[in-house]
Amino acid sequence: MYYKYFKMEQYIFYSLSTVAVFSALMMVISKKPIHSLLYLLLCFFTLAGHYILLNAQFLAIVHIIVYAGAIMVLFLFTVMLLNLNIKGEMQKPLVARIVAVVAGGLLLVALVGLLKGMDSSTGIMQTDNQIGLMKNISNTLFNEYVLPFEVASVLFLTAMVGAVMLGKDESKV
Amino acid sequence: MVALIPVLPLLSFLIIGLNYKRINKNLTSWLACGTVFLSFVLSFMAFMQVKSSGVNIEIQLFEWIATQKFSVGFSFLIDPLSALMLLIVTGVSFLIHVYSIGYMSHDEGFNRFFSYMNLFVFSMLILVLGSNYLMMFIGWEGVGLCSYLLIGFWFKNTDYNNAAKKAFIMNRIGDLGFLLGMFLIYVTFGSLDFKTVFSLAASYPVGSTVLVSATLLLFIGAIGKSAQIPLFTWLPDAMAGPTPVSALIHAATMVTAGVYMIARSQAIYVLAPFTMNVIAIVGIVTALVAATIAIYQNDIKKVLAYSTVSQLGYMFVGLGVGAFTGAMFHLTTHAFFKALLFLAAGSVIHALGGEQDIRKMGGLRKYLPITFMVFLIATIAISGIPPFSGFFSKDEILVHAFAQNKLIWALGFFTSLLTAFYMFRLLFLTFNRTFRGTSEQQHHLHESPKVMTIPLIILAILSLIGGIIGIPEIMGGHHALQQFLNPVFNSTGETLELSHSTEWILIASTVAGAFIMIIFAWVRFYKKNIIPAPDTTPRSAIVQLFIKKWYVDEIYNVLITKPIYWLSGFFHKVLDVKIIDGMVNGFGNLAVWTGGKVRYMQTGNIGFYLSAMVLAVVAILMFMMI
Amino acid sequence: MPINNYIVLSSLLFVIGLVGVLVKRNALVVFMSIELMLNSVNLLFAAFSVYHNNASGQIMVIFIMVVAAAEVAAGLAILVLTYRTNHSIDINLLNTLKH
Numbered sequence: 001m002y003y004k005y006f007k008m009e010q011y012i013f014y015s016l017s018t019v020a021v022f023s024a025l026m027m028v029i030s031k032k033p034i035h036s037l038l039y040l041l042l043c044f045f046t047l048a049g050h051y052i053l054l055n056a057q058f059l060a061i062v063h064i065i066v067y068a069g070a071i072m073v074l075f076l077f078t079v080m081l082l083n084l085n086i087k088g089e090m091q092k093p094l095v096a097r098i099v100a101v102v103a104g105g106l107l108l109v110a111l112v113g114l115l116k117g118m119d120s121s122t123g124i125m126q127t128d129n130q131i132g133l134m135k136n137i138s139n140t141l142f143n144e145y146v147l148p149f150e151v152a153s154v155l156f157l158t159a160m161v162g163a164v165m166l167g168k169d170e171s172k173v
Numbered sequence: 174m175v176a177l178i179p180v181l182p183l184l185s186f187l188i189i190g191l192n193y194k195r196i197n198k199n200l201t202s203w204l205a206c207g208t209v210f211l212s213f214v215l216s217f218m219a220f221m222q223v224k225s226s227g228v229n230i231e232i233q234l235f236e237w238i239a240t241q242k243f244s245v246g247f248s249f250l251i252d253p254l255s256a257l258m259l260l261i262v263t264g265v266s267f268l269i270h271v272y273s274i275g276y277m278s279h280d281e282g283f284n285r286f287f288s289y290m291n292l293f294v295f296s297m298l299i300l301v302l303g304s305n306y307l308m309m310f311i312g313w314e315g316v317g318l319c320s321y322l323l324i325g326f327w328f329k330n331t332d333y334n335n336a337a338k339k340a341f342i343m344n345r346i347g348d349l350g351f352l353l354g355m356f357l358i359y360v361t362f363g364s365l366d367f368k369t370v371f372s373l374a375a376s377y378p379v380g381s382t383v384l385v386s387a388t389l390l391l392f393i394g395a396i397g398k399s400a401q402i403p404l405f406t407w408l409p410d411a412m413a414g415p416t417p418v419s420a421l422i423h424a425a426t427m428v429t430a431g432v433y434m435i436a437r438s439q440a441i442y443v444l445a446p447f448t449m450n451v452i453a454i455v456g457i458v459t460a461l462v463a464a465t466i467a468i469y470q471n472d473i474k475k476v477l478a479y480s481t482v483s484q485l486g487y488m489f490v491g492l493g494v495g496a497f498t499g500a501m502f503h504l505t506t507h508a509f510f511k512a513l514l515f516l517a518a519g520s521v522i523h524a525l526g527g528e529q530d531i532r533k534m535g536g537l538r539k540y541l542p543i544t545f546m547v548f549l550i551a552t553i554a555i556s557g558i559p560p561f562s563g564f565f566s567k568d569e570i571l572v573h574a575f576a577q578n579k580l581i582w583a584l585g586f587f588t589s590l591l592t593a594f595y596m597f598r599l600l601f602l603t604f605n606r607t608f609r610g611t612s613e614q615q616h617h618l619h620e621s622p623k624v625m626t627i628p629l630i631i632l633a634i635l636s637l638i639g640g641i642i643g644i645p646e647i648m649g650g651h652h653a654l655q656q657f658l659n660p661v662f663n664s665t666g667e668t669l670e671l672s673h674s675t676e677w678i679l680i681a682s683t684v685a686g687a688f689i690m691i692i693f694a695w696v697r698f699y700k701k702n703i704i705p706a707p708d709t710t711p712r713s714a715i716v717q718l719f720i721k722k723w724y725v726d727e728i729y730n731v732l733i734t735k736p737i738y739w740l741s742g743f744f745h746k747v748l749d750v751k752i753i754d755g756m757v758n759g760f761g762n763l764a765v766w767t768g769g770k771v772r773y774m775q776t777g778n779i780g781f782y783l784s785a786m787v788l789a790v791v792a793i794l795m796f797m798m799i
Numbered sequence: 800m801p802i803n804n805y806i807v808l809s810s811l812l813f814v815i816g817l818v819g820v821l822v823k824r825n826a827l828v829v830f831m832s833i834e835l836m837l838n839s840v841n842l843l844f845a846a847f848s849v850y851h852n853n854a855s856g857q858i859m860v861i862f863i864m865v866v867a868a869a870e871v872a873a874g875l876a877i878l879v880l881t882y883r884t885n886h887s888i889d890i891n892l893l894n895t896l897k898h
């Protein structure tokens with residue numbers, strides 16, 4: 001029974017990961033911005049799936065609401081309203097692109113190489129932990145992290161005011 | 174109280190020097206001459222004390238350099254030798270100061286002149302009083318500096334400035350030898366103090382290399398300071414300074430510093446016979462060469478300058494043959510009559526309003542009677558006619574030279590003949606027969622004021638009777654000077670082995686020769702009234718050589734001055750401008766060039782920045798992993 | 800699930816996002832790539848919080864989301880402003896800082 005669950009988890013994990021990576025790649029590669037948007041949306045959903053796999057329930061829901069529901073919509077609005085869905089032929093010079101890919105590749109190698117020598121048997125996570133439950137999270141949030149919580153609200157206020165100020169049409173004043 | 178002797182002139186220098194624009198001329202005169210007179214009085218008291226008690230006065234003012242390995246005190250030593258020098262320096266300086274009040278009275282740099290003169294007296298006193306080589310060197314340098322300041326006193330004239338520079342540079346060349354000698358002495362004996370060095374040196378064998386080297390090096394210093402060959406060309410050029418300067422510095426005191434130094438170091442010089450030979454040879458060659466040049470000079474002061482060089486040569490001959498007392502004796506008498514000659518020449522120049530060419534003088538006897546009288550006395554003294562002072566001192570040196578080396582005696586004898594000749598030539602051409610100058614000068618001829626003539630008279634009296642202190646035994650006197658200086662020169666090297674008859678013959682021949690030359694000069698310049706020809710007349714080769722001063726200046730110019738100028742030009746054009754400036758400017762240019770290249774990194778393109786950031790992060794990670 | 804898997808996944812997503820930032824010229828796509836990078840870090844934080852049984856990781860994720868939201872709001876406002884002047888969202892046109 002146990003063994004079966006393991007396999008199931010791994011299976012889900014790998015399939016979700018594949019879709020995530022694939023959609024991320026497509027987002028970077030595709031020519032039209034709308035397509036990038038949509039691929040990113042798909043990526044976010046897979047990430048939400050990952051959160052659920054980790055039993056981080058609160059996080060998964062909030063992720064969907066905030067990212068997929070708010071931020072992506074914001075992007076979509078911008079694209080639609082400013083009519084930015086041009087099939088951009090604007091491309092960076094080849095040298096820059098190659099340097100970027102090489103740099104990124106090197107970074108990947110570096111980051112993954114840090115894992116070398118680490119025992120892969122250690123670090124097994126259990127999937128039936130209680131840490132992701134809303135009760136526990138809110139317990140920690142409001143007991144230990146109450147100040148950042150309050151400051152975050154101020155941050156939101158600032159961002160809202162800033163966005164409105166920036167978006168104001170000066171000529172009409 | 175002994176410390177006051179140099180300090181008084183120093184104070185006077187400071188007071189006059191710091192206020193030289195505002196101070197009253199009268200006050201300057203009183204202050205300058207007064208302090209020197211007080212120093213003279215104190216020196217006299219110290220002299221009497223040393224003479225009567227026979228004990229040297231030693232005072233240490235303060236510990237000057239006090240390190241573990243090397244300590245030198247600022248200390249004074251008054252023994253018979255320095256007491257004698259003190260008297261000469263302060264006495265003659267005082268007389269010349271008084272004379273200068275009259276001579277420089279119309280000069281606008283009056284105060285400056287007296288401040289420099291007092292500084293000079295101070296330095297000379299330090300030189301004489303010092304009880305170790307370092308103190309002597311301080312004074313040595315100080316008098317060199319004052320010589321430069323005073324020669325170039327009328328600094329608005331470039332030629333005078335060049336003469337001052339020449340004097341200073343040649344002095345410095347000699348000073349290098351002095352310094353090296355001091356180093357060698359310190360390294361060998363571990364101290365620079367006279368007493369220590371001389372007592373330690375007694376244990377060294379005669380002719381040991383280190384002593385010979387040290388004495389030779391010190392002698393090089395004396396060559397520079399006392400104008401011997403090859404460093405003598407500065408002295409005639411130094412006549413560019415005012416006449417009192419020539420009298421004080423270049424006749425009586427500074428140039429005798431070299432003689433004093435060697436006399437002081439007698440203990441180590443008698444242990445280095447090779448150096449003594451060198452000294453004697455250099456001295457006699459200098460004396461001879463200078464005398465030959467003097468015969469054909471037409472400027473009063475230049476004749477006297479070459480005469481000084483020649484007499485200094487005599488003093489060095491005296492040192493070289495072991496007649497230390499004789500050299501000091503000649504130093505004393507020479508101070509008297511040479512200072513007198515210079516001051517009298519100054520009187521003549523003053524009367525003629527600046528004329529120095531003797532071909533334009535003549536017949537001044539009736540206009541300047543006192544000057545003529547003192548000049549005559551001094552000329553007789555320098556020619557070595559008894560009973561004037563010069564006879565005794567010169568004779569002592571010649572007698573000792575005869576005992577040591579007949580060739581040196583012969584050359585010295587010949588040189589004294591020449592001395593008599595050119596000095597009387599100078600006298601006759603200047604003072605006798607008819608006046609050859611312009612009528613305007615003739616109107617202005619007047620005897621000098623009393624403040625100038627009284628020192629002349631005092632010096633004349635001293636030149637006359639000064640020989641008393643050194644009358645040798647064969648003439649009945651007991652050589653007072655020798656007995657006085659006995660403790661300093663433990664006269665081991667001075668006893669003569671000549672028989673009395675030999676001595677008498679030598680003396681007689683010298684005097685006779687001098688008389689013959691005087692008569693010859695009288696005939697030529699008085700009776701026949703032969704005036705020296707103008708400069709452009711062609712002469713025979715030997716005469717030309719003498720007139721052109723043996724071409725020494727020209728040789729120096731080619732051998733030394735031109736290469737040094739070339740080297741300096743090379744250093745300037747190539748090294749300084751191209752290399753050093755190039756490097757410094759190059760750094761600046763490098764910074765600018767680098768900036769110009771690095772500027773292209775600021776593309777303003779964010780993507781470029783980000784790529785760079787990522788690469789940097791990768792690099793850091795790699796660095797941390799490896 | 801061994802923690803290594805999450806680390807590798809997160810790095811992969813991060814690098815892809817990074818390459819997107821460096822390669823793309825469209826400002827919007829650059830923004831989206833930045834969001835992708837932030838998300839990959841979110842995932843890693845959550846994974847580590849489960850690994851260490853510590854809720855702080857997930858709280859960090861909440862705050863990151865807060866910041867990301869605020870940043871998108873402000874950034875898009877600026878984007879709109881630049882669109883008004885340049886009439887294009889090509890980031891190569893934003894080079895007035897150049898020498």
